[in-house]
Amino acid sequence: xxxxxxxxxxxxxxxxxxxxxxxxxxxxxxxxxxxxxxxxxxxxxxxxxxxxxxxxxxxxxxxxxxxxxxxxxxxxxxxxxxxxxxxxxxxxxxxxxxxxxxxxxxxxxxxxxxxxxxxxxxxxxxxxxxxxxxxxxxxxxxxxxxxxxxxxxxxxxxxxxxxxxxxxxxxxxxxxxxxxxxxxxxxxxxxxxxxxxxxxxxxxxxxxxxxxxxxxxxxxxxxxxxxxxxxxxxxxxxxxxxxxxxxxxxxxxxxxxxxxxxxxxxxxxx
Ligand SMILES: NC(=O)c1ccc[n+]([C@@H]2O[C@H](COP(=O)([O-])OP(=O)(O)OC[C@H]3O[C@@H](n4cnc5c(N)ncnc54)[C@H](OP(=O)(O)O)[C@@H]3O)[C@@H](O)[C@H]2O)c1
Numbered sequence: 710x711x712x713x714x715x716x717x718x719x720x721x722x723x724x725x726x727x728x729x730x731x732x733x734x735x736x737x738x739x740x741x742x743x744x745x746x747x748x749x750x751x752x753x754x755x756x757x758x759x760x761x762x763x764x765x766x767x768x769x770x771x772x773x774x775x776x777x778x779x780x781x782x783x784x785x786x787x788x789x790x791x792x793x794x795x796x797x798x799x800x801x802x803x804x805x806x807x808x809x810x811x812x813x814x815x816x817x818x819x820x821x822x823x824x825x826x827x828x829x830x831x832x833x834x835x836x837x838x839x840x841x842x843x844x845x846x847x848x849x850x851x852x853x854x855x856x857x858x859x860x861x862x863x864x865x866x867x868x869x870x871x872x873x874x875x876x877x878x879x880x881x882x883x884x885x886x887x888x889x890x891x892x893x894x895x896x897x898x899x900x901x902x903x904x905x906x907x908x909x910x911x912x913x914x915x916x917x918x919x920x921x922x923x924x925x926x927x928x929x930x931x932x933x934x935x936x937x938x939x940x941x942x943x944x945x946x947x948x949x950x951x952x953x954x955x956x957x958x959x960x961x962x963x964x965x966x967x968x969x970x971x972x973x974x975x976x977x978x979x
Contacts, residue, residue, distance in 0.1 A: 710768040710856060713758065713793070715739045715782060717749035720799050720821065721773025723831025727860040729753055730832070736765045741774075760785060766792030768852070771819075772808065776800045784810040795849040802876040804869050805843055817844030818872075819853055821862070822879055836861035841875065843867050889960060892953055899949045924967055931964040934973035943977060 710733045714725050717740045725735055735753035739760065740746030750757045758764060764786070770793050774782050779798045787810045790796065796811050801820035808816045823838035825831030840857040842864050844850040850866070857864035867875050890911070894904040917926035930938035939961060947954045958978055965971040 710734070710852070711736050711766075712769050712771055713737050713739065713764050713767040714749065714753075715770060715772045715786070716741075716774035716778075717745055718773060718775070719827060719831060720825045721771060722749055722752075722828035723825040723835060724771060724773065724799070724819075724821065724860075725749070725753060726828055726832035727835045728856065731859040731861075733856070733859070736767050739764070761789070763789050763791055764793065768794040769856070770796035770811070772796060772798040774798075776803050779803055779807045780810065783808045786811050788812055790814060795844075795846065795852070797844075797849075797853065801841060801879060802872055804872065805845070806869075815844065815846035815849035817842065817846065817849050817853060819857070820867075824883065837863075839863045839865055841865060841867040841872075843869050843872065845869075888956075892956060892960070895950055895953060896946065927964065927968055929964075931961055931970060931974055932968040934968075934970040936973060936977045939974055940977040 710728070712725070712728060712733055713736050714721050715738075717725070717738050725738075729735055735755045737756045737758040738746050738750040738753065739758040740749065743757070746757045764770065770786075770790060772779060772782060772786075779800060783796075790811055793814055795815040795817065796808055797817045797819040798805075798808055799819055799821065800807075801818075801822070803818070805816050805818050818841070820841040820843075821835060821838055822841060823831070823834050825834065840862045842850055842853045842857065843866070844853065854864040890904075890907075893907060897904050897907065914926060930942070943954065943958060943961070946957045961974060961978065962971065965974040
């Protein structure tokens with residue numbers, strides 16, 4: 710595919726590196742910050758494009774700006790994408806019609822379900838990642854599936870109206886465990902134990918979550934309904950790191966709901 714990148718940030722540049730490595734071609738880079746656009750363009754050996762000028766005719770316009778700017782950027786590109794085969798944004802939340810002001814061309818979204826903290830790390834992590842494709846245009850959807858497969862990613866379809874829920878699920882999967890691990894790190898350290906000892910345990914839990922399912926993977930005192938142990942843990946947290954008590958108790962409730970032991974665990978929380 711011939712591709713134009715709009716917004717050479719973390720996600721856009723990660724994806725551009727991956728697609729270029731897969732044999733696609735970057736026709737140009739359009740950015741807000743001329744220095745950053747120039748850096749990306751020289752990496753891909755393509756020109757820096759100018760706002761308010763017609764874009765070169767590409768198969769795909771990759772609009773990789775932050776979610777809040779998608780509508781504004783689409784409006785700015787309106788009428789300047791003659792001969793472009795289709796346009797996508799990369800947001801897992803934003804509806805496809807945020808791009809409507811670009812004009813009469815097939816529109817969609819292409820959301821890598823992966824963390825892309827910088828271009829090199831991000832590009833490497835796209836191989837093997839899953840990518841959510843949303844488009845009512847069957848031909849564009851097929852092309853986006855093929856684009857994802859060409860970089861070694863796994864495409865899947867998400868309906869436009871399901872995107873907010875899908876995005877909430879992604880946040881629960883990727884962000885919520887980090888809050889638990891941050892709590893665990895502080896508690897380990899308060900006990901004089903380095904956080905790294907939890908690595909193999911956490912890795913096994915992660916593997917089990919995807920082989921057995923999160924519910925069947927659950928072990929520990931809350932899952933067993935071991936009230937005395939949970940009460941002792943809560944007292945220890947209260948004594949050593951009191952500012953974590955509320956969150957620890959909330960996590961106990963969340964785990965007990967999954968395990969179906971909330972009635973048994975209730976007295977420990979009281
Ligand atoms: N990074 C991830 O892990 C990840 C993963 C999946 C999907 N995404 C999606 O990818 C998209 C971009 O996210 P990101 O993490 O790559 O953000 P980012 O690193 O902040 O990059 C955003 C890019 O958009 C440009 N931009 C922002 N506001 C603009 C405006 N009003 N007009 C023109 N350009 C503007 C920025 O320009 P400046 O350089 O001038 O700031 C930058 O080039 C978002 O839709 C996000 O949801 C991100």
